[in-house]
Amino acid sequence: EVQLVESGGGLVQPGGSLRLSCAASGFTFRSYWMHWVRQAPGKGLVWVSRISSDGSSTTYADSVKGRFTISRDTAKNTVYLQMNSLRAEDTAVYYCARDYSNYFDFWGQGTLVTVSS
Amino acid sequence: DIQMTQSPSIQSASVGDRVTITCRASQSISTWLAWYQQKPGKAPKLLIYKASTLESGVPSRFSGSGSGTEFTLTISSLQPDDFATYYCQQYDSYYSFGQGTKLEIK
Numbered sequence: 326e327v328q329l330v331e332s333g334g335g336l337v338q339p340g341g342s343l344r345l346s347c348a349a350s351g352f353t354f355r356s357y358w359m360h361w362v363r364q365a366p367g368k369g370l371v372w373v374s375r376i377s378s379d380g381s382s383t384t385y386a387d388s389v390k391g392r393f394t395i396s397r398d399t400a401k402n403t404v405y406l407q408m409n410s411l412r413a414e415d416t417a418v419y420y421c422a423r424d425y426s427n428y429f430d431f432w433g434q435g436t437l438v439t440v441s442s
Numbered sequence: 443d444i445q446m447t448q449s450p451s452i453q454s455a456s457v458g459d460r461v462t463i464t465c466r467a468s469q470s471i472s473t474w475l476a477w478y479q480q481k482p483g484k485a486p487k488l489l490i491y492k493a494s495t496l497e498s499g500v501p502s503r504f505s506g507s508g509s510g511t512e513f514t515l516t517i518s519s520l521q522p523d524d525f526a527t528y529y530c531q532q533y534d535s536y537y538s539f540g541q542g543t544k545l546e547i548k
Contacts, residue, residue, distance in 0.1 A: 371539065372536065372539070375537075430488050431488075
């Protein structure tokens with residue numbers, strides 16, 4: 326059974342940093358691109374970032390470029406999102422999702438990030 | 443960037459109704475479109491990909507159609523479990539989602 330379990334969310338002050346993790350199981354992790362998608366409270370889904378199956382290629386939404394870094398550890402079957410210089414508008418539930426031919430076939434349960442003083 | 447616009451934003455319907463949700467892309471995306479269902483406090487669930495292909499395990503009352511810039515998601519006979527928010531997503535050029543359509547009980 327495919328499982329994606331996010332962790333690492335919490336309350337952080339503006340300008341602070343946080344690292345999210347997404348632990349994958351039930352599939353061959355090294356074969357899939359992975360994504361982060363976020364959802365602000367009461368709002369819609371917004372794509373954040375993606376990483377290739379081998380970790381050599383990364384892409385970011387303009388809103389997070391230069392502040393967020395996606396990475397993966399194949400030995401740990403985990404994808405990460407390092408978030409720096411956090412702003413109030415980064416407050417959201419962050420989901421990791423598996424890429425299957427560019428659409429997202431499995432999603433984690435999400436982890437809430439709150440940026441507030 | 444490709445903008446996705448769904449209509450309506452909110453739809454009231456009853457069990458047994460036939461419901462159609464529309465999604466329009468700001469430029470042609472061929473059939474690179476997916477539909478997701480999301481219930482409160484839960485992760486989105488894939489329903490349809492490539493505009494009209496039903497994901498495994500999704501009930502056949504769900505169907506998708508369209509190409510280019512206009513797409514529809516149809517639920518042929520609403521069931522109680524279908525009251526949720528639905529999102530379209532294009533994956534022709536990076537990724538963007540519609541703003542969502544909340545399907546509520548009339």
